[in-house]
Structure formats: C-alpha cells, structure tokens
Amino acid sequence: MNSKDIIDLDRSNLSFAVEVSTEPGGENIFRCFACGTCTAGCPIARTDSRFQPSAIIRMVILGLREQVLWHDAIWLCAGCYTCQERCPQGVNIADLMMALRNIATREGYAPEPYHVQLNLLLEKGCLYEIDDFDNKKRVKADLPEIHIDARELRILQEKLLEELD
Amino acid sequence: MKRALFLGCTVPVRARNYEMAARQTAALLGIEFIDIPGFTCCGFPVKSNAYTFSQMMSLRNLALAEEKDLEIVVLCSACTSMLAEANHKFRKSAQYRDHVNALLRKINRSYSGTVRIKHFSRMLLEDVGIDTLRKHITFDLGNISLMPHYGCHYLKPSEIHGEFDSPEDPKTLDMLIEVTGAKTVDMMGRKHCCGGALLASDNRLTYRLAAEKLHMASTSNADALCLVCPFCGVVYDDNQKLIENELEQIYQIPVLYYPQILGLAFGLDPKHLGFKLNKVKTKTFLSKLYGDMADE
Ligand code: SF4
Ligand code: SF4
Numbered sequence: 001m002n003s004k005d006i007i008d009l010d011r012s013n014l015s016f017a018v019e020v021s022t023e024p025g026g027e028n029i030f031r032c033f034a035c036g037t038c039t040a041g042c043p044i045a046r047t048d049s050r051f052q053p054s055a056i057i058r059m060v061i062l063g064l065r066e067q068v069l070w071h072d073a074i075w076l077c078a079g080c081y082t083c084q085e086r087c088p089q090g091v092n093i094a095d096l097m098m099a100l101r102n103i104a105t106r107e108g109y110a111p112e113p114y115h116v117q118l119n120l121l122l123e124k125g126c127l128y129e130i131d132d133f134d135n136k137k138r139v140k141a142d143l144p145e146i147h148i149d150a151r152e153l154r155i156l157q158e159k160l161l162e163e164l165d
Numbered sequence: 166m167k168r169a170l171f172l173g174c175t176v177p178v179r180a181r182n183y184e185m186a187a188r189q190t191a192a193l194l195g196i197e198f199i200d201i202p203g204f205t206c207c208g209f210p211v212k213s214n215a216y217t218f219s220q221m222m223s224l225r226n227l228a229l230a231e232e233k234d235l236e237i238v239v240l241c242s243a244c245t246s247m248l249a250e251a252n253h254k255f256r257k258s259a260q261y262r263d264h265v266n267a268l269l270r271k272i273n274r275s276y277s278g279t280v281r282i283k284h285f286s287r288m289l290l291e292d293v294g295i296d297t298l299r300k301h302i303t304f305d306l307g308n309i310s311l312m313p314h315y316g317c318h319y320l321k322p323s324e325i326h327g328e329f330d331s332p333e334d335p336k337t338l339d340m341l342i343e344v345t346g347a348k349t350v351d352m353m354g355r356k357h358c359c360g361g362a363l364l365a366s367d368n369r370l371t372y373r374l375a376a377e378k379l380h381m382a383s384t385s386n387a388d389a390l391c392l393v394c395p396f397c398g399v400v401y402d403d404n405q406k407l408i409e410n411e412l413e414q415i416y417q418i419p420v421l422y423y424p425q426i427l428g429l430a431f432g433l434d435p436k437h438l439g440f441k442l443n444k445v446k447t448k449t450f451l452s453k454l455y456g457d458m459a460d461e
Contacts, residue, residue: 024216024217043374044370044374047370048373075366075367076367076370078317078358078361078362079317079362080321080358081317081318081321081322081332082317082358084321085322085332094322098212099216101213101214102213102214102215102216105213105214105215110213111366113365114211114213114214115214117211117214118211118215118218125205125206126206127174127175128178128179130178134178138177138181141181141185141442142185143177143181143184144200146172147202148204152225152272153205153225155271156221156225156268156271156272157218159271160217
C-alpha cells in the first residue's frame with residue numbers, strides 16, 4: 001500500500017461522530033461493529049469502487065471529517081435500503097448517508113444538481129414543470145390538467161431558515 | 166371507494182401511460198380518484214440537501230388529504246415511502262408534531278396524523294382483493310411471461326411499510342401478475358435497484374446498474390419487464406436506448422407498468438392504457454396477444 005493511502009489520524013476530529021449522531025438519520029452510528037454486511041449487499045459497492053458504506057461509517061467514527069464530507073462517495077448511495085434492512089446492529093445506513101449529505105450541504109459541498117432541484121421545488125412545486133404544452137398532452141390522453149402552486153412551500157422554507165438563525 | 170390520487174413529479178409528465186392505465190383500471194373497479202389541486206412534490210428529491218424542508222413538503226401534502234378526510238393512493242414507490250416515512254416520524258414524537266404544526270399554522274394548515282398512505286398495487290391487494298380482481302378478468306394473458314421488478318421503495322424501509330411484503334423475498338407483484346393469467350419469470354434480480362436516484366448526478370453509474378437488470382430480462386424468456394414505479398420506468402424505458410449505446414448492447418425489452426397489464430386482462434383497449442407512450446415499442450408484445458394489428 002502506498003503511504004499516501006494510509007489514513008492520517010493526526011487529522012482526526014473525534015467529535016465528528018457525535019455531530020453525525022445528532023443529525024436526523026445519524027442517531028445509531030455508534031452501534032456499528034464493522035461486520036461489513038452493508039457493503040456486501042450494496043449494489044453501488046458492486047458497481048463502483050469509490051463507494052463502500054462500511055468504510056464511510058468507519059471514517060466517520062475515526063473522525064475523518066473533511067475526507068468524508070468533501071469526497072464524492074457520500075453522494076453515490078442510491079438509497080435502496082438493502083443495507084438498512086440487513087444491518088444486524090440497526091444502524092439505518094441509508095438514513096445515515098442522508099445525514100452526512102445534509103451536513104455536507106451546509107458546508108457547501110452539495111453537487112450542483114441538488115441545488116437545482118431545491119430551487120425548482122421552491123419555484124414550481126415539482127421537478128418537471130407542467131406547462132400548457134404538457135397539459136394539452138394530458139387532456140389529449142384524457143387526464144386532468146395540473147396547475148401546481150409553490151407559494152406555501154416558499155413560506156415553509158423561509159420559516160425553517162429563520163429557525164436556523 | 167374514494168381515494169386521493171397522489172401523482173408526484175414524474176408520473177404526470179414522464180409516465181402518463183402509468184397514470185392512464187391506473188385511472189382506467191381503478192374506474193372499472195369502482196374506485197373514485199379525487200385529484201387534490203394543492204398537492205406538490207412529495208419532497209423526496211431534496212431529502213439529501215434540505216431534509217427538514219423535505220419532511221415538511223410531505224406533511225403539507227398529508228394535511229391537504231386530511232382536510233378532505235381521504236386516504237392517499239400513490240403510483241410512485243419513492244413518493245409512497247417518502248410520505249409514509251414522514252407520517253411515521255410525525256406519529257412517533259409529540260415534540261415533533263408540535264413543531265410541524267407551528268410551521269403549518271404559518272400557511273393556515275394543520276395536521277393530526279390520521280392519513281393512511283398506500284401504493285396503488287397495495288391498494289389493489291388489500292382494499293380491492295385478488296378475488297375481486299379475478300372477477301373482472303375477461304381476457305387471458307396466458308401466453309405472455311413477465312419479469313416482475315419490485316424496485317426498492319415499494320418494500321423498503323420495511324419499518325415504515327408495516328406488515329405488507331417481505332423485502333428479501335417479495336411476492337405481492339407476482340400475485341398481481343399471476344391473477345391476470347400471465348406467467349412470471351422467476352430469477353435473480355427481481356429486487357434490483359434501478360439506480361434512478363443517481364441519474365441526475367452520475368448517470369453512467371445508473372446505466373451500469375440498470376444494464377444488469379436489462380441484460381437479465383433480455384436473456385430470459387420474459388416478454389417484458391413489469392414495474393410499479395415511474396422512476397424505474399424513466400431508467401429502464403426512457404433511458405434504455407442510451408444504456409444500449411453506452412454499453413454497446415441491444416436489449417429491446419418492453420417496460421410495462423402493472424396497471425397496463427391489468428388493463429389488458431380487464432379487456433381494455435391498449436390505446437386507453439397508454440401503450441403508445443411506451444418508449445421501447447410494444448408492438449411485438451401486443452401482437453403476441455392480439456395477432457398483428459393494422460393500426461399499431
Ligand atoms: S451492516 Fe451495520 S454493523 Fe455491519 S458494518 Fe454495516 S453499519 Fe456496521
Ligand atoms: S442504501 Fe446506499 S449504502 Fe445501502 S445498500 Fe443501498 S446504495 Fe448501498
């Protein structure tokens with residue numbers, strides 16, 4: 001193994017796992033006993049060598065805050081819940097990945113498509129805008145027209161942001 | 166039987182065939198779908214970057230259904246699990262309920278947690294029942310074979326779906342297919358993840374994942390894949406051509422939504438079940454049932 005691949009524990013931040021455990025979804029992280037069941041059944045770990053859920057959990061517990069939050073890996077989980085169903089320790093791994101992504105977002109590391117989606121929801125109330133053209137196609141297919149209003153969503157988001165301050 | 170129909174983002178724009186077939190089959194079964202104009206996205210797409218807001222989006226939708234005293238029926242598996250999860254969390258903690266309602270008050274709404282949420286397929290099994298479905302079958306699909314695709318959120322997390330189906334050894338979609346007379350192709354990969362959640366951020370990873378399933382289906386004796394989620398449809402049907410190009414393979418496997426199958430078995434016209442909107446052509450599939458049709 002190349003020495004640059006070895007984890008440098010001098011850079012560890014041991015309060016990171018505590019921080020994760022207080023984030024919705026991260027509550028059970030300390031229960032992990034590193035059995036590897038989650039990685040063994042993970043469809044993404046099978047397809048892409050950048051991602052192993054058990055390795056990410058280990059890195060969180062070792063306090064490697066930057067490496068976890070900056071790296072692409074946490075954004076590769078497909079949220080399929082296979083691991084979550086099988087974890088003998090009830091770690092709720094898919095929810096944990098979600099918790100890490102939310103922390104990373106607050107630090108400014110969310111990939112662009114996620115910002116785009118949030119803006120779309122606040123503006124339109126849905127991901128794919130339904131315009132007159134779409135409604136025409138719907139009516140032709142004997143389906144009701146749809147008109148979505150995102151005003152209430154914007155108010156909710158505004159109040160949530162006020163709470164954070 | 167009255168239900169609020171929750172469409173979400175994907176169905177009304179990208180899976181109108183699913184919606185058409187669901188509405189047609191439900192009407193034939195005497196189910197009245199109410200479209201609530203205030204419904205928005207369930208919140209699932211921003212669970213990763215705006216978790217609290219995503220939960221509020223779900224709970225606001227539930228509040229709207231509660232105002233009308235209606236149970237919710239959902240076509241998308243991701244919306245089903247998102248709404249059910251928000252409901253589950255809401256019911257578990259009094260402190261959280263207070264917080265949610267303080268926010269909902271700002272938009273003159275409130276929620277008390279009474280709404281029940283079911284996937285369309287689950288409604289067919291639990292509220293209509295296999296025996297009633299069987300009574301409506303007028304056209305035998307005995308000479309076709311389908312590969313059921315359960316996907317992820319239809320079954321998982323099992324904690325929020327309660328006593329419904331086994332996430333490791335699911336049966337419900339097989340039961341729904343078999344009542345139509347069609348055969349099911351039993352093989353590995355029925356619970357595969359389509360990878361749809363990564364389509365926006367890493368589409369090549371999605372393609373590699375989806376290719377496994379398409380390969381299995383096209384090398385089996387299945388005439389089509391049978392789905393219960395519009396996002397799996399976006400991956401396997403809308404993107405099949407791109408996946409073929411990326412992996413230099415040819416699959417050409419039709420991708421059908423379960424209500425399209427059920428509708429055929431009810432004797433409905435494929436035109437009214439949205440078969441023309443399927444991306445991978447269904448002509449060969451349909452001719453197996455009806456012989457060659459002049460106008461397809
Ligand atoms: S399955 Fe659970 S206990 Fe085992 S390594 Fe994964 S998270 Fe840890
Ligand atoms: S939820 Fe994420 S980590 Fe778990 S098995 Fe699925 S893709 Fe892998």
